[in-house]
Every structure is written in C-alpha cells, then in structure tokens.
Amino acid sequence: MSEDVRVGIIGAGAIVRLSHLPAIARVPGVRAVAIADPDSDRVKVLADEHDATAHADYREMIAAGGLDAVLVATPNHLHRDIVEHATAAGLHVFTEKPVAHTLEDALAIERACTAAGVVTQTGFNQRFREPVRLAKQGIAAGVVGDVLAFRSVYSESHAVYPAATGYRYNLAQSGGASILDLAIHRIDLARHLVGDIVEVCATIDHATIPHPADDNVFLLLRFASGATGVISADRFSPQVSNATDLYGPTGTIHVSSETRNPFQSVPLAFSSLLPHDQLPADFANADWPSAWWLDYTPGSWVSITPPRLSPYDAEWAAFVAAIGGTVDPDVPTIGDGVRAQEIVTAAYRSVREHRWVSLPLEDPAEPIPSYS
Ligand SMILES: NC(=O)c1ccc[n+]([C@@H]2O[C@H](COP(=O)([O-])OP(=O)(O)OC[C@H]3O[C@@H](n4cnc5c(N)ncnc54)[C@H](O)[C@@H]3O)[C@@H](O)[C@H]2O)c1
Structure with a gap:
C-alpha cells in the first residue's frame, strides 16, 4: 500500500461533490485518485477538480488497479454489484447508507466483505x-x-x-x-x-x-x-x-x-x-x-x-485509522448498516x-x- 490510502470514488453525485471529496482533500493519509460515473460531465468536473482519473464504468476503474479502497455513493440498488467487484479485488469498502435497497442485498454485501476480510464502514455520519x-x-x-x-x-x-x-x-x-x-x-x-x-x-x-x-x-x-x-x-x-x-x-x-x-x-x-x-x-x-x-x-x-x-472529516479519519489497524468500536461498519436495514x-x-x-x-x- 502506498503511504496514502488511495480511494476510488463510485458515483459523482451530490454527496460526493458536497461532502466526501472536500473531506478527503482535508484529511491526512487519504487521496481520491479515481472517480467513476456514467455521467461524463459530472465525473469530468469532479475528477479535474480533485486531480483524479475519470471513468465511465466502476468495473473498468477497479480493474485498472492502483486502489486500496472504494467509496460507494451511487443509487442504492447498485451497491451490491459494486461491493462484490471491489471485494473481489481485495479493496476496503466505505459504503454510503443505506447499505443497499433491500435487506437481501445488504446481507450479500456483508458476506462479501467478511469473506474478503476487508475494512468496512457505513456512512452514518450523524x-x-x-x-x-x-x-x-x-x-x-x-x-x-x-x-x-x-x-x-x-x-x-x-x-x-x-x-x-x-x-x-x-x-x-x-x-x-x-x-x-x-x-x-x-x-x-x-x-x-x-x-x-x-x-x-x-x-x-x-x-x-x-x-x-x-x-x-x-x-x-x-x-x-x-x-x-x-x-x-x-x-x-x-x-x-x-x-x-x-x-x-x-x-x-x-x-x-x-x-x-x-x-x-x-x-x-x-x-x-x-x-x-x-x-x-x-x-x-x-x-x-x-x-x-x-x-x-x-x-x-x-x-x-x-x-x-x-462529521465527514471524522468519518474519513476513522476509515484511514481502521485500515491502518486502529479500530474504534463507535465507528459504524457495514454490519451496523445491515442491522439498520x-x-x-x-x-x-x-x-x-x-x-x-x-x-x-x-x-x-x-x-x-x-x-x-
Ligand atoms: N450519509 C448521508 O447523510 C447521505 C446523504 C446523501 C446521500 N447519501 C447516499 O449516497 C448515495 C448517493 O446519493 P446522492 O445524494 O449523491 O445521489 P445523486 O442522485 O446526487 O447521485 C448519484 C450519482 O450516482 C451516479 N451513478 C448512477 N449509476 C452509476 C454507476 N453505475 N456507476 C457510478 N455512478 C453511477 C449518478 O450518475 C449520480 O451522479 C446514496 O446511497 C445515498 O443514500 C448519504
């Protein structure tokens, strides 16, 4: 792993633009290096602003390598496929809430993360x-x-x-x-x-x-x-x-x-x-x-x-700490997201x-x- 946690952002919508990318830019030890979104205008604007590569497809972004973790911030029904791709590549997973659109998908996401042994977090910023x-x-x-x-x-x-x-x-x-x-x-x-x-x-x-x-x-x-x-x-x-x-x-x-x-x-x-x-x-x-x-x-x-x-700065600082081995039990994991779902x-x-x-x-x- 490089010195900074290298994050691939999936979804270039409101929460990424307003909260996650500004927080990642402020928090030490983490960088947004790639952004995927099929909307070419949104992804290009954010990728240019944050010096990241732009991708139309998250599968292609993950396959390109160079990532340690992903942020999942797309419409909820896409979360499962994204997490399954990310965990198959051994990437740590920060998923926005809700974990999925159904409990069955949320449980599949939890199983994929457990099997891969990756660090997880759910975006319960409150x-x-x-x-x-x-x-x-x-x-x-x-x-x-x-x-x-x-x-x-x-x-x-x-x-x-x-x-x-x-x-x-x-x-x-x-x-x-x-x-x-x-x-x-x-x-x-x-x-x-x-x-x-x-x-x-x-x-x-x-x-x-x-x-x-x-x-x-x-x-x-x-x-x-x-x-x-x-x-x-x-x-x-x-x-x-x-x-x-x-x-x-x-x-x-x-x-x-x-x-x-x-x-x-x-x-x-x-x-x-x-x-x-x-x-x-x-x-x-x-x-x-x-x-x-x-x-x-x-x-x-x-x-x-x-x-x-x-709270977004604190979320990213906690995610970086957990990847570095310092786990705070108050930080919501994907398991917490699944229990809420x-x-x-x-x-x-x-x-x-x-x-x-x-x-x-x-x-x-x-x-x-x-x-x-
Ligand atoms: N923690 C919070 O308080 C909070 C607040 C807002 C949103 N969220 C969560 O964040 C996620 C996104 O919400 P939002 O408000 O940013 O939605 P949004 O509608 O603003 O943006 C969604 C983005 O996902 C993109 N997208 C669609 N299909 C995609 C794909 N296949 N690959 C990559 N990107 C794709 C869209 O083009 C769009 O840019 C949701 O899960 C939502 O619940 C959490």
Missing part, C-alpha cells in the same frame, strides 16, 4: 457529530440514568436536497424514500446511543409529495434494554427538523443540528439530577450560572454548543401484516412497498 459524541459520553456517565425513552424526529422536504438524479423516489432503485434516506440515520443513532432493537411497529404512508414514495414514517421501537423509542421522519415539511431526545430517571439529553429552529435552538442541552462533580467535564464546564457566586443547580437546563466540526425491513413487514415484528428477522425477503 454518529460523528460533536453533539452526538457528547451525548454518548453523557449517557455512559449516567447523566440520564438508564435511557428509558428515545424520541427522534427528522423532517426534510423532498425538494431541498440538491441530488443529481431522482433515484430516491424510484423505489425499485432506492428501496424506500423517507425511511431509507432519513429515518435510517435515526435507527442507527438509536442503536448507537441506546442499544439493540428487538421489536418494531410502523406506520409508513405517502401523504402528499409529488412522487409515489413514502413521505410520512413513524416507527415504534422496543430495545433489548427494555427502553422504548419513537422515530418520525417526513419529506413534506418545508423546514428541516432534526432533533433527538433521550430520557431517563436521572435526566434528559437533547441533541439537534438545525439550531435556527427555535424549538431546537441549541445543538446539545441536558438536565440532570447528578451533582456537578459527577458530570462529565464537557457537561460540568458548560454551566454558567447567572451570577458567579451561584452554584450549579442539579435539574436545571444547561446548553452546550460544541465546535461545528465536519433489517429494522427498515421489519417496519415494512409490520405495515404489510399490521403487527409488531420481532428482530432478528428469520426471513430477510420482503417486498419493497409501493404507493400511489
């Missing part, structure tokens, strides 16, 4: 946001006590994100719109912050968007720990809403990223019955009483505004059979729903 990292620390320190309730909302209009193509709303290609694109981030966050999910009950509807796709999702969750949770995602609200709350008998932690929304006006807030000296340092040091002679009051609300660091599949079954569905699923086969 784990790398500072407020989430701190929330995880706070939970471990007992700021809320046992997490008993998890509530998360993710609203984002179908019209705001500057996608290069319309694949998201072609469910044969995406496998799901609001649930696989938005809610899956929160499914992963729920697993990351609270633990394994053992039961799901869902409502998934098409309410109003001008595409035959899910735009209004509610998931009710039971965790192995005994906690319960709810995730709601929609694609019709004109404003982005992005908030997660964790509740326990000792306190509450609130995490948000859309902080211009007055209801979610800080990136992180907590209220805890723990005394000041038992709070983690980042929590204890965030309290500014209204006069210097006043002490922290357990149970009061404290806001934290951590630095707004790029299994919960989406369980939600589809819950809607189709109108019941709670237990995990793990014995039968991964489930039709992609259709909406009119």
Whole structure:
C-alpha cells in the first residue's frame, strides 16, 4: 500500500461533490485518485477538480488497479454489484447508507466483505457529530440514568436536497424514500446511543409529495434494554427538523443540528439530577450560572454548543485509522448498516401484516412497498 490510502470514488453525485471529496482533500493519509460515473460531465468536473482519473464504468476503474479502497455513493440498488467487484479485488469498502435497497442485498454485501476480510464502514455520519459524541459520553456517565425513552424526529422536504438524479423516489432503485434516506440515520443513532432493537411497529404512508414514495414514517421501537423509542421522519415539511431526545430517571439529553429552529435552538442541552462533580467535564464546564457566586443547580437546563466540526472529516479519519489497524468500536461498519436495514425491513413487514415484528428477522425477503 502506498503511504496514502488511495480511494476510488463510485458515483459523482451530490454527496460526493458536497461532502466526501472536500473531506478527503482535508484529511491526512487519504487521496481520491479515481472517480467513476456514467455521467461524463459530472465525473469530468469532479475528477479535474480533485486531480483524479475519470471513468465511465466502476468495473473498468477497479480493474485498472492502483486502489486500496472504494467509496460507494451511487443509487442504492447498485451497491451490491459494486461491493462484490471491489471485494473481489481485495479493496476496503466505505459504503454510503443505506447499505443497499433491500435487506437481501445488504446481507450479500456483508458476506462479501467478511469473506474478503476487508475494512468496512457505513456512512452514518450523524454518529460523528460533536453533539452526538457528547451525548454518548453523557449517557455512559449516567447523566440520564438508564435511557428509558428515545424520541427522534427528522423532517426534510423532498425538494431541498440538491441530488443529481431522482433515484430516491424510484423505489425499485432506492428501496424506500423517507425511511431509507432519513429515518435510517435515526435507527442507527438509536442503536448507537441506546442499544439493540428487538421489536418494531410502523406506520409508513405517502401523504402528499409529488412522487409515489413514502413521505410520512413513524416507527415504534422496543430495545433489548427494555427502553422504548419513537422515530418520525417526513419529506413534506418545508423546514428541516432534526432533533433527538433521550430520557431517563436521572435526566434528559437533547441533541439537534438545525439550531435556527427555535424549538431546537441549541445543538446539545441536558438536565440532570447528578451533582456537578459527577458530570462529565464537557457537561460540568458548560454551566454558567447567572451570577458567579451561584452554584450549579442539579435539574436545571444547561446548553452546550460544541465546535461545528465536519462529521465527514471524522468519518474519513476513522476509515484511514481502521485500515491502518486502529479500530474504534463507535465507528459504524457495514454490519451496523445491515442491522439498520433489517429494522427498515421489519417496519415494512409490520405495515404489510399490521403487527409488531420481532428482530432478528428469520426471513430477510420482503417486498419493497409501493404507493400511489
Ligand atoms: N450519509 C448521508 O447523510 C447521505 C446523504 C446523501 C446521500 N447519501 C447516499 O449516497 C448515495 C448517493 O446519493 P446522492 O445524494 O449523491 O445521489 P445523486 O442522485 O446526487 O447521485 C448519484 C450519482 O450516482 C451516479 N451513478 C448512477 N449509476 C452509476 C454507476 N453505475 N456507476 C457510478 N455512478 C453511477 C449518478 O450518475 C449520480 O451522479 C446514496 O446511497 C445515498 O443514500 C448519504
């Protein structure tokens, strides 16, 4: 392997242009050396900007050699074929979420990566946001006590994100719109912050968007720990809403990223019955009483505004570290992506059979729903 991890980028769409290529350019130890996309204009612009070779076909790019890893950032139904080609060439795999458009493909991807023994990562970038990292620390320190309730909302209009193509709303290609694109981030966050999910009950509807796709999702969750949770995602609200709350008998932690929304006006807030000296340092040091002679009051609300660091930089730094042998258990692997996809599949079954569905699923086969 050369000194830098040499990455072949597959897909020259919005997420690669906006997030991955700028992050790779900033992070030491990694270079984007080749980009593949059948759209000759998009691939040429990005390849020229980033001093990479341009390819129309990812198979030809992989066969040309000179790569250590690939980033998979195409429409979801293509992920399996790409990963199977990449792992056959012994390349490490960073795949965008969702891992695939169906659980069966996601499981095949996991098998291919395991058999090849390569490093894997799934693009659940929200784990790398500072407020989430701190929330995880706070939970471990007992700021809320046992997490008993998890509530998360993710609203984002179908019209705001500057996608290069319309694949998201072609469910044969995406496998799901609001649930696989938005809610899956929160499914992963729920697993990351609270633990394994053992039961799901869902409502998934098409309410109003001008595409035959899910735009209004509610998931009710039971965790192995005994906690319960709810995730709601929609694609019709004109404003982005992005908030997660964790509740326990000792306190509450609130995490948000859309902080211009007055209801979610800080990136992180907590209220805890723990005394000041038992709070983690980042929590204890965030309290500014209204006069210097006043002490922290357990149970009061404290806001934290951590630095707004790029989660994509952190993702790439973690991928490079893992390839170098330093594995952080908080970094989402393809296995984490598959477990999240299994919960989406369980939600589809819950809607189709109108019941709670237990995990793990014995039968991964489930039709992609259709909406009119
Ligand atoms: N982590 C996140 O928050 C996040 C955000 C956005 C997108 N994503 C994921 O990234 C992936 C791409 O999403 P996007 O928003 O960039 O979509 P997009 O529509 O903007 O771009 C998709 C690109 O894939 C290209 N493509 C199609 N067929 C291809 C092929 N055979 N080989 C190579 N490229 C091909 C298209 O030409 C297009 O340039 C999806 O899996 C999506 O879920 C993740």
